[in-house]
Amino acid sequence: MTDSDIMRHRLRNQLLGGSSHTSAATVVQWMGCVQADDYAAAKRSIAARLLAPRYNDTDRLINEGLLRRSFLLKPLPALATAADSARxxxxxxxxxxxxxxxxxxMLxxxxxxxxxxxxxxxxALRDGQQLTRVQLAPILGLGPQDLRMPFLLMDAELExxxxxxxLAGNTFTYQLQPHAPTNYDAAEALWLLTDRYFRSRGPARLQDFVAWSGLSAPQGKKGIAMARLAYQVVEGEAYWYAADMEVTAPVIRRMKELPKDGEFRMAYDS
Known part of the structure; x- marks a missing residue:
């Protein structure tokens, strides 16, 4: 496997060298999560991975609760399926x-x-209220541009x-979070996160996975072992990928344009 082969595999696995997906739900599930600090850019990123842009049903899936924006890996919003987010x-x-x-x-x-x-x-959100960040800012005694605002909302979500x-137009609303069981399977979550990453972004190195996921290196190594990945050594470094990946490098006839902060740039440690 050469550097060129790795790039072509990554383009295919990230659905940028062609795609048969006809719903944002299956794209996001395949990717594990999609960075969504800029929601408009996230929608363009999803559209680039669909068979045709007209299949982009991201707004509808969010409004129906099947896709969820949350702080899944880092203090940055990401879109994931509701099922994956819960796990x-x-x-x-x-x-x-x-x-x-x-x-x-710092703040x-x-x-x-x-x-x-x-x-x-x-x-403020009692009795089914759904309010935007701008509407919530004065309730918290802050201006809408106050740098503390997103961090207070993030804290409340994580708690x-x-x-x-x-969505209210193109703007996310906030609502109370239903009480949910706190029991979860840590091994299943680590396996799922590892499998989603290397299946959609491989071949990749351990440090790429750690940088993307926010996990520690020991956790990353444990996840790789659990997922039973295959690997090849290229220039002295191990590049891991799903064991059932077709190892013949694909032919990429055309590529999709992505937002500058899209998944392709953020998926690998520079």
């Missing part, structure tokens, strides 16, 4: 919260402000108070 987020939760706390200190967010914000959000609701 993976309890496993990655502590790592995302720890990364968020480091940012809290002067303390425990008192976090507790107060959660309480105000819970009161199980709120979650993203349906």
């Amino acid at each position: 993976i987020q309890p496993f990655t939760l502590s790592g995302v919260q720890q990364a968020g706390r480091r940012l809290h200190r 002067g967010i303390d425990a008192v402000l976090l507790k107060q914000s959660r309480r105000r959000l819970e009161a 199980g108070v709120i979650r993203n609701g349906p």
Whole structure:
């Protein structure tokens, strides 16, 4: 396997060298998650991986609750299927919260402000209310452009108070998060995350997976062992991929244009 082969495999596995998918749901499930800090860019990224742009049903799936925007891997929003989010987020939760706390200190967010914000959000979203970030800002005593605003909302989501609701136009709303069982299968979550990554983004290195997922290197190694991946050594480095991947490098006749911060750039450690 050469560097050129690796690039062509990645283009195919990321659905950029051709795709038969006709729904955003199956694209997002294949990818595991799609970065969604910029929702418009996330929709373009999904559209690039569909058989035809007219099949882009991302808005509808979000409004129906089948796709969910949440902080799945890092303190950055990502789109995932509701089913995958429920299985993976309890496993990655502590790592995302720890990364968020480091940012809290930089912004002067303390425990008192976090507790107060959660309480105000819970009161404002009672009885099925669905409000946008702009509508929630004055309730928290902040301006809509206050840098603390997204971090207070992220904290409330990770603490199980709120979650993203349906879209209001092109803007996400927030609603109360239903109480859900806290039991989860950590081994299943690690296997799922590993399998999703290397199946959709392989061949890739351990450090690529760690950089993308936010997991530690020991966790990444454990996931690779659980997923029973195949690998080849290229220039002294192991490149892992799904064991059933066709190893003959595909012919890529044309490529899709992606947003500059799309999955292809963010999936690998530079």
